[in-house]
Amino acid sequence: MRIVVVGDVMLDVDLAGEATRLSPDAPVPVVDVSSVRHRAGGAGLVARMLAQDGWPVTLVTMLGDDDAGRQVRAQLAGVRLVAGDTGYPSPVKTRVRAGSHPVVRFDQGCEKTPVPDVTPAMLRAVENAGVIIVADYGRGLAANPGLRKLLASLAGHVPIVWDPHPAGPDPVPGVAVVTPNMAEATKAARSAGGAMDGPGPGDPAADAAGILLQRWGSRAVLVTQGEEGALLLRQGDHSPRNVPAPRVEAGDPCGAGDRLAASLAVHLLAGRDLPDAAALAVHDAADFLAAGGVAALTDTAPGGRGGERTGPLAGVDRLTEPLLLVRAIRETGGTVVATGGCFDLLHAGHVRSLKAARELGECLIVCLNSDDSVRRLKGPERPIINQHDRAELLLAMECVDAVMVFDEDTPDAALDRLRPDIWVKGGDYKGARLPEADLVESWGGRCLTVPFHPARSTTGLADALAKVG
Structure with a gap:
């Protein structure tokens, strides 16, 4: 059964080195760059993680016909790519790190663009999914009316994990689970008119989850809370479930949400119920960060048996998931x-x-x-x-x-x-x-x-x- 990732991609560029002095022009660190890495970001990172763990994965997305778009395609070797042409420059996010510490990020071509058209091939790829991850990065694909209609029709019998973005649309009703982080959940709940600032000992994550469960009409909301784990609220639950995370030493949290969404989809496809899948996914995300996060992802093309698997899904990939x-x-x-x-x-x-x-x-x-x-x-x-x-x-x-x-x-x-x-x-x-x-x-x-x-x-x-x- 193929996993289909639907969403916006970008080119991530990592400049890494050491900072041992300040610039004479201004009190800012000088980073002596020792390595430059290019990788697919956004929905591309989700697909790359899954493919590197050995899963058959299709990425449905939009790509620009430019140098950054071509680099993204090159980074997605091993992923079945079904892409439309955006007609706009591909977004590029360049991160500068000194040691393990982020210093600054530069964004190029990340301005909001019109909702793109989708091709018949893109819709057919989604129709054939065993599980779907919508990795919305606010570039408009998740707002396409034809795609949304198809996703809504599939939600009743295909597990859909929706990773939302503040600049993106609401999830379609009926999806299996929506996975906002705490900041995203709070912002969305307030925009829905929810009371998030009331007095008393209420749990903000639980309050936001309750508001969003009603607003979005999803079957569940999983609010991620970093090192505190996550909070799961399902339709019909009398109270939310806390999903604890193991304590890990982690630096850059980049990619943890993508790993969690990918892991959730894998566990749901394997037939686990949502509470079990959520608990495993939270541990997978923590293990991913403990192993070095995106910085530890290999540059080699995704492989099958015998290839190096660095992510926490290595223990539950298609070769070890019975x-x-x-x-x-x-x-x-x-x-x-x-x-x-x-x-x-x-x-x-x-x-x-x-x-x-x-x-x-x-x-x-x-x-x-x-x-x-x-x-x-x-x-x-x-x-x-x-x-x-x-x-x-x-x-x-x-x-x-x-x-x-x-x-x-x-x-x-x-x-x-x-x-x-x-x-x-x-x-x-x-x-x-x-x-x-x-x-x-x-x-x-x-x-x-x-x-x-x-x-x-x-x-x-x-x-x-x-x-x-």
């Missing part, structure tokens, strides 16, 4: 294979069994016992390796396409969510009916065993290591 992977494989008529276990201290027996399981279909998903689950099954001294490291080791293997961690004593709940075509266990079950057989067969699946390799076990390996240590 539910979305299942959907994608089934849409192409492929066979979904799953197996399960603790996989504490990977050994050759594990590797051989996993390779054999992968050969049975187009993808292999490993249902992995959580740390608590392993302790209940194996005792208080296990696992030797925590669940995050065990998952990372499994995903490093070419034969493993996804990992789903489960906390129960059996994989039944995880299996019921995945519903694989084939459930595989090691050949030590040979001749016996697998415990999960009734469940798997209830949806038409099959249970198979793969060869078992004796004398290779985690317990044996652990005992040997204990003797050495």
